[in-house]
Amino acid sequence: xxxxxxxxxxxxxxxxxxxxxxxxxxxxxxxxxxxxxxxxxxxxxxxxxxxxxxxxxxxxxxxxxxxxxxxxxxxxxxxxxxxxxxxxxxxxxxxxxxxxxxxxxxxxxxxxxxxxxxxxxxxxxxxxxxxxxxxxxxxxxxxxxxxxxxxxxxxxxxxxxxxxxxxxxxxxxxxxxxxxxxxxxxxxxxxxxxxxxxxxxxxxxxxxxxxxxxxxxxxxxxxxxxxxxxxxxxxxxxxxxxxxxxxxxxxxxxxxxxxxxxxxxxxxxxxxxxxxxxxxxxxxxxxxxxxxx
Amino acid sequence: xxxxxxxxxxxxxxxxxxxxxxxxxxxxxxxxxxxxxxxxxxxxxxxxxxxxxxxxxxxxxxxxxxxxxxxxxxxxxxxxxxxxxxxxxxxxxxxxxxxxxxxxxxxxxxxxxxxxxxxxxxxxxxxxxxxxxxxxxxxxxxxxxxxxxxxxxxxxxxxxxxxxxxxxxxxxxxxxxxxxxxxxxxxxxxxxxxxxxxxxxxxxxxxxxxxxxxxxxxxxxxxxxxxxxxxxxxxxxxxxxxxxxxxxxxxxxxxxxxxxxxxxxxxxxxxxxxxxxxxxxxxxxxxxxxxxxxxxxxxxxxxxxxxxxxxxxxxxxxxxxxxxxxxxxxxxxxxxxxxxxxxxxxxxxxxxxxxxxxxxxxx
Numbered sequence: 001x002x003x004x005x006x007x008x009x010x011x012x013x014x015x016x017x018x019x020x021x022x023x024x025x026x027x028x029x030x031x032x033x034x035x036x037x038x039x040x041x042x043x044x045x046x047x048x049x050x051x052x053x054x055x056x057x058x059x060x061x062x063x064x065x066x067x068x069x070x071x072x073x074x075x076x077x078x079x080x081x082x083x084x085x086x087x088x089x090x091x092x093x094x095x096x097x098x099x100x101x102x103x104x105x106x107x108x109x110x111x112x113x114x115x116x117x118x119x120x121x122x123x124x125x126x127x128x129x130x131x132x133x134x135x136x137x138x139x140x141x142x143x144x145x146x147x148x149x150x151x152x153x154x155x156x157x158x159x160x161x162x163x164x165x166x167x168x169x170x171x172x173x174x175x176x177x178x179x180x181x182x183x184x185x186x187x188x189x190x191x192x193x194x195x196x197x198x199x200x201x202x203x204x205x206x207x208x209x210x211x212x213x214x215x216x217x218x219x220x221x222x223x224x225x226x227x228x229x230x231x232x233x234x235x236x237x238x239x240x241x242x243x244x245x246x247x248x249x250x251x252x253x254x255x256x257x258x259x260x261x262x263x264x265x266x267x268x269x270x271x272x273x274x275x276x277x278x279x280x281x282x283x284x285x286x287x288x289x290x291x292x293x
Numbered sequence: 294x295x296x297x298x299x300x301x302x303x304x305x306x307x308x309x310x311x312x313x314x315x316x317x318x319x320x321x322x323x324x325x326x327x328x329x330x331x332x333x334x335x336x337x338x339x340x341x342x343x344x345x346x347x348x349x350x351x352x353x354x355x356x357x358x359x360x361x362x363x364x365x366x367x368x369x370x371x372x373x374x375x376x377x378x379x380x381x382x383x384x385x386x387x388x389x390x391x392x393x394x395x396x397x398x399x400x401x402x403x404x405x406x407x408x409x410x411x412x413x414x415x416x417x418x419x420x421x422x423x424x425x426x427x428x429x430x431x432x433x434x435x436x437x438x439x440x441x442x443x444x445x446x447x448x449x450x451x452x453x454x455x456x457x458x459x460x461x462x463x464x465x466x467x468x469x470x471x472x473x474x475x476x477x478x479x480x481x482x483x484x485x486x487x488x489x490x491x492x493x494x495x496x497x498x499x500x501x502x503x504x505x506x507x508x509x510x511x512x513x514x515x516x517x518x519x520x521x522x523x524x525x526x527x528x529x530x531x532x533x534x535x536x537x538x539x540x541x542x543x544x545x546x547x548x549x550x551x552x553x554x555x556x557x558x559x560x561x562x563x564x565x566x567x568x569x570x571x572x573x574x575x576x577x578x579x580x581x582x583x584x585x586x587x588x589x590x591x592x593x594x595x596x597x598x599x600x601x602x603x604x605x606x607x608x609x610x611x612x613x614x615x616x617x618x619x620x621x622x623x624x625x626x627x628x629x630x631x632x633x634x635x636x637x638x639x640x641x642x643x644x645x646x647x648x649x650x651x652x653x654x655x656x
Binding site: 045048049050051067068070071073075077079080081082083084085086094095097098099100142143 | 298301302305306309313466467470471472473474475476477478479480481642644
């Protein structure tokens, strides 16, 4: 388990990250969500030790994370880049060895990943000769080549073609399934919602919300209700203490306090067969909009 | 990071710097051209001086010596009435040397008078080896001094600019391509910087040793072996000073380059460092015969690698002076490397506009 506690980073007068705390559980995909300049990249850089924090601590399974622990991380920075003139295989081996892998093992791993990411024919080409899509694949291979035990990926899907998105999705899920903590940031909230077990929302350098996806949706459900019956619901419009948001004959979405909502449910069950009644749980996009404001 | 992994990281980075460099065609070709120029210029100058020695030169003769001189092929004889008059001709450089009869019963009845160096061609041309008397203390010829000063100056300047430039490019390449973030998540900025400095220092040092070996070979081939012994200690010290001095410059090149994020900006950000290596080069070429300037140069860290070997060659330095200067250089290198590492670490992740030096130092 990866714990981030009270991490703060200031640039002059500006506080980029302010007392940020959250955890990334083993075997769980954690989505890191926030607008531009919210502090995602800074936080990730601090986790990786690329940046030093002014305050706070990053712990791995209870003990402070040091350089040796960090070498077991797979990291994909937001700003992509590899040596343009180095060959694909050679470059992967170099990066794996920088993280302490032995030469022979590194060469094997690099070949495995090259095959898996369908770069076999490009194995000995310099990166600059590769197409953009293939460069992205090489970038993914670079984050995974040293067989990391943890993954921290900054916007892993940005700039990927749909094929590569599927590949990355597969790899992330596989890692999490093996029990590794995986943290990734993304602007694509639908992807995060589909994929993540846990979600951390950051805005203006502060953590605005953090928890499991279901928990978050439940917590932010508020007072919006949803009702579907076998009949006409026109009467809900005039019910006391109810504000209708959406209306479609037999389906209605409305805001009301719990008592008023129960009153609506009672009247509905009295006249028609109720197919569905419950709190309307917001989508991640809605939660995001809510907490960021 | 523990010591072993630090060493391994430095080793890996240095290895990459070296292999990438050796794989670059432009580097290999320019190195071969440089070697060719060094060897070629020594061979050509050697042949020219030998050709000069063989050519006819006026020689003054007095009395019985005139007849002896006229038997030699290709010698233009200037007749002088007295020994004093012959000496005056030598001093005025009207003639290269004078041959005068000796009084008494010495085995060789003649004496050869030279100005400040023995006229080798003449001495060997005479059938019997005569005594040589010089009018002035022998000194090193100006041309040779100039050549040695120029040699030290240009070799230091070229290597510093070439390999310093390589380091600068490699630093900016990593910033520009953003791979630096992946590198920094694997190894420390210190290890990355150390690897670059070590790798390029090895290349630069290798090139300089090859140049020294080629120069020695050229001198031996042209029969100027004497120079190899004369130059030996100076070249030895030069290698020592260069090894440390280059590390200092390399740290400055790397730190300067880390302030910018694009290749296009490298030139302007390197200007101050380039001046620092250019000034000693011009000073040693134009003022190598000024003992005061040379003494100052031999202690200032940036020019010591050129200044001190020159003074050693000129026999101007006491035995302890190169050691003291080397200590000064080593201490300043440690300080500059520490500052450079700080600037480097603080600037690496700042992309976009040029980072201000003050900010980079503060972090």
